[in-house]
């Protein structure tokens with residue numbers, strides 16, 4: 001099916017070089033003036049034709065942000081960021097109204113990225129499904145694409161609409177479903193939650209919005225591709241997903257950016273709400289430009305992702321494969337409010353060259369018999385630094401809560417570092433938490449064994465690393481899993497030998 | 498096909514191979530016997546190109562090419578296969594994926610088209626049946642939790658799939674029950690051809706009843722101290738290495 005073929009083609013082109021998404025698209029852009037102040041916030045809100053309440057909400061966030069300090073507790077090092085030296089709004093000049101009006105240059109960009117925007121392509125793909133046994137049972141994918149500050153296209157809308165599913169950009173949701181946005185926005189990640197969340201709340205430009213009505217199983221994977229293209233531009237997207245009672249949804253997120261010498265800021269907020277018996281599966285393959293081997297350039301990825309399992313027996317599962325970014329600061333979390341609700345976090349984070357990652361999760365147990373599983377696989381190579389930072393908090397109300405945490409680190413070479421910082425705060429007598437941690441290296445005999453069978457050093461490393469990450473990769477939807485496996489290998493190119 | 502001349506090698510400054518001369522012609526099956534610690538595995542690692550062994554003298558050619566100048570994967574690609582005395586575990590790496598990756602790497606070098614998952618499964622199933630291996634071994638992690646005998650059979654399966662031109666079997670018979678021994682021997686015999694050679698390292702003459710060698714060499718103290726026909730293995734079985742030592 002073309003959607004898959006495209007992904008595979010991309011993956012193939014990926015294997016030929018280190019960072020193939022480094023190209024830039026020449027497109028006429030509209031920028032807000034550089035810098036950040038109240039006027040910029042008003043400008044963004046006006047551009048998006050927002051209601052007064054949302055402007056007020058943004059301004060409140062901005063006022064709060066001014067009083068906040070950048071957090072410095074993460075185990076990452078970077079020079080101070082000049083927040084006045086960036087553009088906070090960049091949009092392709094010719095705003096598309098429908099898929100057909102999308103600038104061809106933009107479509108080309110997405111084609112290069114292997115992202116099918118054209119519904120025809122995807123539909124054709126559905127017909128082709130089942131050709132070979134490996135393809136059978138694959139779901140089509142609906143895509144929302146965010147280019148710098150704005151969402152340029154959402155495919156498959158009509159078919160989803162029949163089921164009452166809303167999948168659109170958050171700007172559109174503000175116009176067409178203001179009541180839902182107003183009801184849920186900022187209820188999981190409040191405006192003043194942290195420095196970057198406050199910044200995002202003030203200047204967020206676009207992102208995806210999903211609402212799955214009661215009892216509906218979303219018939220396809222929903223997915224958003226984020227792309228930072230313009231120079232000196234920050235990307236502040238905001239994603240809000242609501243799964244109403246008894247509904248189920250699987251959502252994928254992919255990200256890339258051109259290669260640049262400068263560092264670019266990406267400060268997103270993702271909020272998930274799961275009501276009674278609802279399930280949300282959120283998968284990320286993060287491949288922002290990581291900077292070059294000397295640590296020049298790359299994306300600063302400071303992201304707040306949180307889910308609330310509000311309903312009884314609700315379930316949220318985060319799966320992330322973090323290969324890109326110069327710095328990753330990210331803790332997808334679950335607040336388990338509903339009795340018997342379930343939170344899961346499966347993570348692979350790779351740091352090579354000068355990349356730094358401080359990532360992990362928070363599982364906050366409030367409801368009775370809530371349970372959480374954390375599986376974190378950190379891989380460090382080159383001079384990469386990889387920190388797992390996790391918090392498991394069990395409130396006195398969470399009787400018989402369960403947590404299982406497993407953190408494994410794999411070191412490649414002797415100039416990298418792996419650190420594990422697990423916090424466990426258990427205030428409930430009947431709750432049980434378990435923590436296991438291992439650190440290992442790729443053994444010389446493993447590499448030799450593979451090479452004796454004809455594999456190159458790099459293929460061998462890729463194979464062993466993929467084996468190390470298996471428990472996490474098997475949580476990813478099929479197409480993503482293939483892509484992720486290749487990505488892992490590419491990310492580690494030149495790390496051994 | 499394989500020509501070793503005056504080969505000396507050390508590990509951590511300690512000489513292990515002290516001048517090995519050995520020639521295996523195309524189509525030849527040679528056995529190497531020798532006491533524990535005499536350098537048999539070291540010789541096989543040096544031939545396969547493992548790191549950590551310093552070649553201090555001598556030469557090795559394979560079809561006239563300087564084998565020692567090649568990377569391990571290049572040696573594998575040119576047809577050298579080593580069945581490990583202690584096969585290595587790769588946790589999380591599925592055996593099927595491992596075997597297919599290896600096979601396709603070799604096929605690429607030979608200029609043959611790669612096999613997709615389905616094509617590979619077909620070939621692998623055939624070979625496994627011939628080796629009486631249960632199919633679930635494809636689904637398990639490479640050698641993880643395999644019994645000693647299963648690991649050895651997995652080595653022979655790899656050999657059968659990769660179709661090398663020179664196979665070095667390092668004590669592949671150790672730890673095998675009688676039936677498995679026969680199966681393994683059949684695996685080797687099936688490869689017999691005018692351009693296939695093997696170096697069979699073993700402690701037991703029993704294996705050589707099934708894989709009848711052209712020559713038997715005795716390795717002691719990092720040197721080949723005696724060579725002869727298949728009857729030499731029988732002689733050793735009867736009187737041990739002490740007699741060789743006296744003769745050498």
Ligand SMILES: Nc1ncnc2c1ncn2[C@@H]1O[C@H](COP(=O)(O)OP(=O)(O)OP(=O)(O)O)[C@@H](O)[C@H]1O
Pocket residue numbers: 508509511513531532533534535536537538539540582
């Ligand atoms: N990495 C190493 N460091 C130090 N000594 C080593 C190392 N590798 C091998 N040796 C030594 O080299 C000698 C030869 O070892 P080798 O494994 O080649 O013997 P072998 O003939 O295969 O023995 P066996 O029949 O027990 O398998 C032994 O004395 C061993 O201790």
Ligand SMILES: [Mg+2]
Pocket residue numbers: 537538539582667
């Ligand atoms: Mg040995």
